[in-house]
Amino acid sequence: MRATIRVYWRLLRAGFRRQSAYRLAALGGLVANTTFGLLKMAVLLATVRAAGGELAGYDTAMMSTYIWLSQGLLGSMNLDGRVDIAERIKDGRVAVDFLRPVDVQAAEIATEVGRALFSLLPRGVPAVAMGLAVGMALPESAAAYPLGAFSLLIGIVLSIATAYLVGICGFWLVETRGVQICYMVLSGFLAGLFVPVRIFPPWLAAIATATPFPAMMMYPVDILAGRANTTEALGLVAVQCAWLAGVVAAGQALTRAGRRHLEIQGG
Amino acid sequence: MSPTEPSTSGPIIETAGLTRTFTVRDGVRRRRLTAVDDLTVTIEAGEAVGYIGANGAGKSTTIKMLTGILVPTRGTVTTCGLRPVRDRRRLARQVGVVFGQRSQLWWDLPVRESFRILAAIHDLPGDVERARTGELVDRLEMAEFLAIPVRQLSLGQRMRAEIAAALLHAPRLIILDEPTIGLDVLSKQRLREFLVAERATHGTTLLLTTHDMGDVERLCDRVLVVDRGRLAYDGDLPGLGRTTGAERVLVVDLVAPSPDLTAIPAARHLDSEAHGLRQRLAFDPDLTTAAKVFAAVTERVDVRDFTIAEPDIEDVVRRLYARQASG
Known part of the structure; x- marks a missing residue:
């Protein structure tokens, strides 16, 4: 067991170091994230003010937290379904x-988690520094910090494990770009990248919560913004863990089935 | 011993009726292509086997089935006493594979880091890791580029690092797929010397595919030739030459331009260059000797220099294929 952990820990560190190259x-990504963060601020804060200072439980400070945390996570969350293994299959x-x-x-x-952690x-x-500068809300309860960090x-792991499923479609399709683009359009929206899932109309919010996407980004952000109290936060983390278990199990099964289909490209 | 335990006695590779087909899209139509066709072969531990054949003859597909990467369509395969697909991870601890055209190193990281990650993957204890890495760095002369990222290595350096990466866990069986492809003469020579030394020290079994006759001559005591997925020859290298009637070629450089050297007994004039300054004569080593041909040549002209060329692998394989097609 310890040997197993050592192996994957090494791979994680290798991913971390690769990303650092x-x-x-990273700088380009940061510039893009900041620009879009400012845009989102202009739009979403105006919406909150127009709604009378509170929208679906978000005040302006909480909305700032949502904006800057979600922007800061963009480098680490895999919301575009692009994974290296798809290229390696191809x-x-x-x-x-x-x-x-x-x-x-x-x-x-x-490996991908290692890269994601470096990108933080x-x-x-x-992004967090930017949020603090413009005045973002911080959770009142001390428990929200470790819970939020865990969440x-x-x-991050859930986003990568789900993107892995997109990548290994390559065992059957070889070229997965079509699937990946559909995934990218859906995942960002349903994860709450553009607007928080809680301000979706109820039917759309219901669809979103039936997918793993809000568990990738929306739940951790809600916990860290103090939008969820400790009990709610524990519930959200439990849902996240359930999704992760399901997605990992699906990945195991699909990898096993896909091997039977594998034809190594390029001889 | 349970049937899944790796056995240390008995053949290291055993296949029976091993077959793999692929679907090929040919425009809109699909057709089945048989890459490996009913291959039955046994390789004992400690052997050094050259696996040769034309491009697309099924060499790489065979290797991928032996190592559990590809699932056979039909037939059975046992490697190191294990079923490659089912026991893939346990087999990986006993086999080292180099695909000459694919890297297993971490492209963005220094060479040393790849070795460290692989040592962790193979769960080598710290002292074993240090000793083995030291041995490989020494023998493959890698000290000068250990700290350089893989992407900045020359091809020769990278191949040495690839071989070291595949051998780090001291596997019982080494499988090399075109290990010397693209290397210069000196790099090839060093690599072969290393492999000979590695086998002498560790008694490793070697299976290699190559287009280079030099690899087979210097490294292998047994040759398998595959043609369109089928085994066309299994035996030693001189035997392959005898089967195909391999001719040798005497190349002579003359002191003065001379007419074509026809009518040398038991030899055939192939061609002349530079107004007859260099001439090539083919002869069958079973019918005459190089010395007799050479003596007959020196009786007629002054020879400045000469070489005897071995038949190249493509040539031997082509003739073997032709023989099979006609007989």
């Missing part, structure tokens, strides 16, 4: 994955 890309490099005495799904997720530094920290981690 792309500093310029050009045949995936052969090497199967030559290693590791679980292919776990290895991929560990150049893209998450500045955030589960959210």
Whole structure:
């Protein structure tokens, strides 16, 4: 068991270090996140004010928290369904994955989580600083911080584990770009990237909560913004864990089934 | 011992009726292509086997079934006493594979870091990791580029790092798919010397595919030739030459331009260059000797220099294929 943890921990660190090689890309991402953050602020804060200072439980400070946390998480959350394994299936490099005495799904997720955690530094920290500068709400209860951090981690892992499912469609389709683009359009919207899920009309909110997407980004942000109290927060984390378990199990089953279909591209 | 335990005795590779087909989209039509066709072969531990054949003959597909990457369509395969697909992860601990055209290193990270990650993946204890890495760095002369990211290595350096990565866990079986492709003569030579030394020290079984006759000659004591997915030859290298009637070629550089050297007993004039300054003669080593041909040449002209060329692998395989087609 300890040996197993050591393997995936190494892979996670490798992902972290790989990501650190792309500093310029991180800077570009930060500029884009900040610009869109300011845009979202203009639109959403005007909406809150027009609604009389509170909208679906969000006041302006809470809305700021939502905006800057969600922008800061963009570098770490996989909401576009793009994973490296899709590329490796397409050009045949995936052969090497199967030559290693590791679980292919776990290895991929560990590596991507490592990359995501690194991205919190150049893209998450500045966004939070920006939020603090413009005045964002912080949770009152001390329990919200560790709960929020845990929820955030589960959210990141869940987003990656779900994107992995998109990637391994390649076992059947080879070219997964069509699936990936559909996924990207849906996931960002339903995860609450553009507007909080709670201000969706009820029918749309019901659809969203029937998918894993709000559990990726909306729930951690609600916990860290103090939008959910401790009891609600525990409930949200439980839902996140349930989604993660389901998605990981689906990934295991699909990886096993997909291997029977695998034809290594490029000889 | 349970049937899933890796056995240390008995054949290291055993296939029976191994077959793999692929679906190929040919415009709108789909057709089945048989990449490996009813392959039955046994390789004992400690052997060094060259697996050769034309491009698309099914070499890589075979290797991918032996290592559990591809699922066979029909037939059985046992590698290191394990079922490759079912026991993929346990088999991976006993086999080292290099695909000459695919990297298993971490592209963005220093070479050393790839070794560390692989050591963790294979769960090597710290002292074993240090000793083995040290041994490989030494023998493959990698010290100078250990700290450089993989993407900045030359091809020769990268191949050495790839081989080290595949051998880090001291596997019982090494499978090399075109390990010397694209390497210069010196790099090939060093790699072969390393593999000979590695086998001498650890008694490792070697299976390699190659287009380079030099690889087979210097590394292998057994040759398998595959043609359109079927085994066309299984035996030693001289035997392959005998089966195909492989000719050798004497190349002579002459002191002065001379007319074509026809009518040398048991030899055939192939061509001349530079007004007859360089001429090539083919002969069958079973019918005459290089010395006799050479003596006959020196009786007629002054020779400045000469070489005897081995038949190249494509040539041997082509002739074997032709023989099979006609007989």
